[in-house]
Amino acid sequence: xxxxxxxxxxxxxxxxxxxxxxxxxxxxxxxxxxxxxxxxxxxxxxxxxxxxxxxxxxxxxxxxxxxxxxxxxxxxxxxxxxxxxxxxxxxxxxxxxxxxxxxxxxxxxxxxxxxxxxxxxxxxxxxxxxxxxxxxxxxxxxxxxxxxxxxxxxxxxxxxxxxxxxxxxxxxxxxxxxxxxxxxxxxxxxxxxxxxxxxxxxxxxxxxxxxxxxxxxxxxxxxxxxxxxxxxxxxxxxxxxxxxxxxxxxxxxxxxxxxxxxxxxxxxxxxxxxxxxxxxxxxxxxxxxxxxxxxxxxxxxxxxxxxxxxxxxxxxxxxxxxxxxxxxxxxxxxxxxxxxxxxxxxxxxxxxxxxxxxxxxxxxxxxxxxxxxxxxxxxxxxxxxxxxxxxxxxxxxxxxxxxxxxxxxxxxxxxxxxxxxxxxxxxxxxxxxxxxxxxxxxxxxxxxxxxxxxxxxxxxxxxxxxxxxxxxxxxxxxxxxxxxxxxxxxxxxxxxxxxxxxxxxx
Ligand SMILES: Cc1cc2nc3c(=O)[nH]c(=O)nc-3n(C[C@H](O)[C@H](O)[C@H](O)COP(=O)(O)OP(=O)(O)OC[C@H]3O[C@@H](n4cnc5c(N)ncnc54)[C@H](O)[C@@H]3O)c2cc1C
Numbered sequence: 489x490x491x492x493x494x495x496x497x498x499x500x501x502x503x504x505x506x507x508x509x510x511x512x513x514x515x516x517x518x519x520x521x522x523x524x525x526x527x528x529x530x531x532x533x534x535x536x537x538x539x540x541x542x543x544x545x546x547x548x549x550x551x552x553x554x555x556x557x558x559x560x561x562x563x564x565x566x567x568x569x570x571x572x573x574x575x576x577x578x579x580x581x582x583x584x585x586x587x588x589x590x591x592x593x594x595x596x597x598x599x600x601x602x603x604x605x606x607x608x609x610x611x612x613x614x615x616x617x618x619x620x621x622x623x624x625x626x627x628x629x630x631x632x633x634x635x636x637x638x639x640x641x642x643x644x645x646x647x648x649x650x651x652x653x654x655x656x657x658x659x660x661x662x663x664x665x666x667x668x669x670x671x672x673x674x675x676x677x678x679x680x681x682x683x684x685x686x687x688x689x690x691x692x693x694x695x696x697x698x699x700x701x702x703x704x705x706x707x708x709x710x711x712x713x714x715x716x717x718x719x720x721x722x723x724x725x726x727x728x729x730x731x732x733x734x735x736x737x738x739x740x741x742x743x744x745x746x747x748x749x750x751x752x753x754x755x756x757x758x759x760x761x762x763x764x765x766x767x768x769x770x771x772x773x774x775x776x777x778x779x780x781x782x783x784x785x786x787x788x789x790x791x792x793x794x795x796x797x798x799x800x801x802x803x804x805x806x807x808x809x810x811x812x813x814x815x816x817x818x819x820x821x822x823x824x825x826x827x828x829x830x831x832x833x834x835x836x837x838x839x840x841x842x843x844x845x846x847x848x849x850x851x852x853x854x855x856x857x858x859x860x861x862x863x864x865x866x867x868x869x870x871x872x873x874x875x876x877x878x879x880x881x882x883x884x885x886x887x888x889x890x891x892x893x894x895x896x897x898x899x900x901x902x903x904x905x906x907x908x909x910x911x912x913x914x915x916x917x918x919x920x921x922x923x924x925x926x927x928x929x930x931x932x933x934x935x936x937x938x939x940x941x942x943x944x945x946x947x948x949x950x951x952x953x954x955x956x957x958x959x960x961x962x963x964x965x966x967x968x969x970x971x972x973x974x975x976x977x978x979x980x981x982x983x984x985x986x987x988x989x990x991x992x993x994x
Contacts (some may be wrong), residue, residue, distance in 0.1 A: 495676055495691035496522045496660075497870060500698055501667040501706050504534035505643070505852050507698035508650040509859040515657035516881075517874040522690065523651070523659060524681055526666035530647035533700045534852065535776075535967055536807025538726065538763050541566050541853045542638040545740070546748050547824060548596050555825045559853045560604025563639055566856070567608070570883040571891040572920030574643045576609050577688065577752070578737040580622050582630040582791060589740045590632075594790055602840060609637035610804075611727050627793050637739070639751065643852055644967040645918060648837040648881040648956055650855075656884070663957045668846065669709040670695060673834065674838035677710075677886060679772050694869055696759060696862065697846040701771040710915070712831040712844050714724045717811035720770070720847055721821055725776035726762030727784050728803040728973070729796055736844060748822055749787050755970055758802065761788055765819040774806035803973055807972030825839055825860050826850035828865055837868035860954035885920025896921065899942035906932030914943035918969055926951045938986070942971040953990060961987045 498514050500507045503525025513525045525531070533972040543560035544552070545677045566574050583590060597612035597907055617623030617630045651661050665683035672678075677692045700704040731753065738752040746904065747765065754760035760902055764780045781798060789795045832843035850858050860876050860969055867873055888896050893916065916923050926948050930936050937946025944964070952968045953959035963985035965972030972980055 492519075493691075495522045495693055497692070497868070498522070498694050498696055498697075499524070499667075499670075499677065499679055499690065499692035500696045501661065502698035502700055502702075502755075503647070503651065503661070504532055504698060504700050505530070505855040506534075506847050506850055507648065508654055509855040510645055510696050510698060510862050511659045511661070511858075512650045512654040512657065513863055513876070513878050514866075515654050515860040516877050519870060519873060519963070521654065521659040522692065522876045523654065523661045524665040524667050525663050525681075526936070526961065527860070528663055528967060529651050529957060532969050533807045533810065534647050536724075536726075536805050537643045537852055537863070538724075539640050539752070540577075540638055540750070541641045541644050543600060543853075544824065544851070545596060545600055545636070548599060549746075550821055550823075550920075552823065552825065553599075554852070555823075555851075556600070557603040558857055559603075559851060560600070560853055563609075563632055564604065564605075564607060565879055566641075567639060568673070568891065569856075569879075570641075570646060570886040570920075572885050572896075572917065573645050573649065573883075574639050575893070576637055577640045578610075578677035578780070579636055579638055579740050579750075579851070580615070580737050581634045581636070581740045582617060582626060582635070583636070584614070584625075584742055587744065593634055597634060600636060607637075609639075618704060621735050622737065624735040624737075625793055626739070626791055626792055628849060632783045640738075641852065642917070643880045646852065646883075646934040648968060649885060652884045653954065655880075655958070661957065664959060667699075667706060667709070668909035671840045673710045675833065675842055677844070693842065694866055694902075695844040696866075699845055703846050707767050707844070707846050710844055713827075713830065715829050715846070717829045717846070717848060719829065720767065720809075720812055720813045720819070721771040721976065722809045722822065722965040723764075723771075723774050723805060723806055725774075725780045725784075725806040726760055726799045727776070727781060728760055729800045730759070730793070730802070731757055732759040733737055739791065741787055741792045743787050749784060749937040751792070751810045753786060753927035757931050757974065767819045768808065771808040771810075774808050776804045776806045787936050799911075810848065823838055824849060824851055826861075828926070829861060829944045830865055832869070839869060841869060843869055850942065851862070873904065885922040887921050896923070900927070903927075904930055904932075907936070908933060911936075911939075911943040911945070914969075914971075915948060923990040925955075938982075940983050942969075942974045944969060944971040944975075946985065949983070949986060950990075953987075959969055959991075960984075960988075 497519035500523040543556040668680040670679035752760045826849045832841040
C-alpha cells in the first residue's frame with residue numbers, strides 16, 4: 489500500500505493537452521503524478537482549437553522552420569498513435585495571384601512537403617478547380633489551386649485519451665479540483681487544493697504549471713521568484729454552419745490582411761470556419777464578437793458560391809491562445825512555439841530543489857514533443873527517471889488493426905447487428921477499440937438504454953461518467969462527444985436531467 493501522505497513527484501496544474509501529455513509521459517517513466525484540473529479536462533483552449541494536427545503552412549512566412557518541421561514530423565507520429573481520433577485531410581488553396589504569387593506558394597509547399605522528413609501523406613500538387621471535385625462549393629471564377637495534406641483531430645478526446653493513459657500508468661487525475669497556492673518548505677512544495685470534498689494540502693517534489701491562459705496566475709500563487717516572461721492572450725473564434733460541399737476536403741482561404749481562414753468539413757453535416765486572432769485582456773470566458781462573425785463570413789463569401797449570412801451560424805466557440813510574448817505587435821505574428829521557464833531553489837539543479845516549470849505557448853500538434861522537452865528539463869531533479877517512451881505506445885482505443893477505421897466499423901456491425909450503423913460509427917469514432925467496453929454484449933439499440941438523440945445512449949453516458957471523469961451534461965455533450973450540436977434543446981435537457989439523476993443517486 490502506498491502512503492497517502494507521501495509526496496508526489498510531480499503536481500501538474502491544468503488538465504489541457506499539455507498537462508495530461510506531461511502527466512502521461514512522466515507516469516510512464518515511473519514518477520508519481522497528480523493532475524489537478526479546476527473544471528473539466530479539455531474545458532479550455534484544448535477543446536476550442538481549429539482541430540488540426542498540422543505543421544502550420546502560414547508559419548513558414550514567419551520563418552518558424554523549427555516549429556513547422558517538428559510539427560510535421562509529429563503529425564506522422566500522432567497519426568499512428570491515435571488513428572481513431574486523427575485522420576488525414578486534404579486542403580485546397582484557391583489561387584489568388586494578387587495575394588500570393590504562384591511561385592511563392594509552390595516554394596512554401598515544397599518546404600512543407602519536406603521539412604518533417606519522410607512522410608506517409610501525399611505530396612502537394614497544383615490542381616484545376618473549375619472542372620474537378622477540388623473546386624466543389626467555390627465560386628466558378630477560381631480556376632487554379634493547390635492541394636496539400638494535413639490532418640484533423642478530435643481535440644477534446646485527444647486530451648481524454650492522454651488522461652486515461654496517464655491514469656493507466658498510475659497517475660492520479662482529479663477534475664473539479666483547483667490549485668489554490670503553494671509554498672516551498674524543506675525542499676518540497678506544499679500545495680493547497682480545492683476539490684469536491686473541500687480543501688486539502690498535498691506535497692510534491694516539483695510542480696508543472698500547465699494552466700494555459702492562467703499560467704501567470706498559477707505562478708503568482710506560489711512563492712517562486714517572479715519571472716519576466718509574459719503571456720499574450722490572443723482570442724481565436726470559429727463558426728459552424730451547414731456543410732458547404734459534399735466532398736471530403738477542406739479549404740484554406742487567404743485574406744488581404746495576410747491571414748488565412750480554414751473551411752473544414754465537420755461532424756458530417758457541418759462546416760467549421762475559423763479562426764480569428766484578437767489580442768484580449770479578459771481571458772476568463774472568451775466569446776465570439778459580432779465583428780469576428782462578420783469577418784469570417786465576409787472572407788468565406790469571397791470564395792464560396794453560396795453566400796453565408798449570420799442566420800446560417802448554428803454554433804460558435806472561442807478560445808484564448810496562451811502565447812509567449814516575443815514582442816510582436818501583430819497577434820498573428822506572435823510565435824506559436826513553446827517556451828519553458830523554470831524556477832527552483834538556489835543551487836545546481838538536483839533532487840530537493842522544488843522546481844516549478846511553467847509552460848508558455850505551444851500547439852496541440854506538438855504536445856507530445858513538448859512533454860518530452862519538459863521532462864528533459866526536469867530530468868536533473870529526478871535522476872532515476874526512465875527514458876522517453878510515448879512515441880511507441882498507441883493511445884487508448886488507437887490500436888485499430890492496420891489503423892483502419894472502416895475495418896473496426898465492419899467488425900462492430902457484425903457483432904452488434906441490431907445497433908444502427910450511424911450509432912456504431914459515432915461511438916467508434918469516439919472510442920476506437922474501447923468501443924467494445926462501451927457496447928458490451930448489446931445486440932440492439934434498446935440494449936443500450938435510453939437513446940437521447942444523435943447516437944448518444946444511457947450506456948455510453950454511464951461509461952463517460954464511470955471511466956472518463958464526466959460530471960455534468962456539458963462534459964458529455966460538448967467535450968467527450970459533440971452530440972450537443974445536432975441535438976434539440978429538449979434532447980440536451982434530457983441528457984442534463986439524466987446526469988442530475990445519476991448524481992443524485994450517487
Ligand atoms: C482558436 C485556436 C485555434 C487553435 N488551433 C490549433 C490547431 O488547429 N492545431 C494545434 O496544434 N493547436 C491549435 N491551437 C493551440 C492549442 O489549442 C493550444 O496550444 C493548447 O490547447 C494549449 O493547451 P494547454 O494545455 O496549454 O492549455 P488549456 O487547454 O487551456 O489547459 C489549461 C487548463 O488549466 C486549467 N487551470 C487553470 N488554472 C487552474 C488552477 N488554478 N487549478 C487547476 N486547473 C487550472 C484550466 O481550466 C485549463 O483546463 C489553437 C488555439 C486556439 C485558441
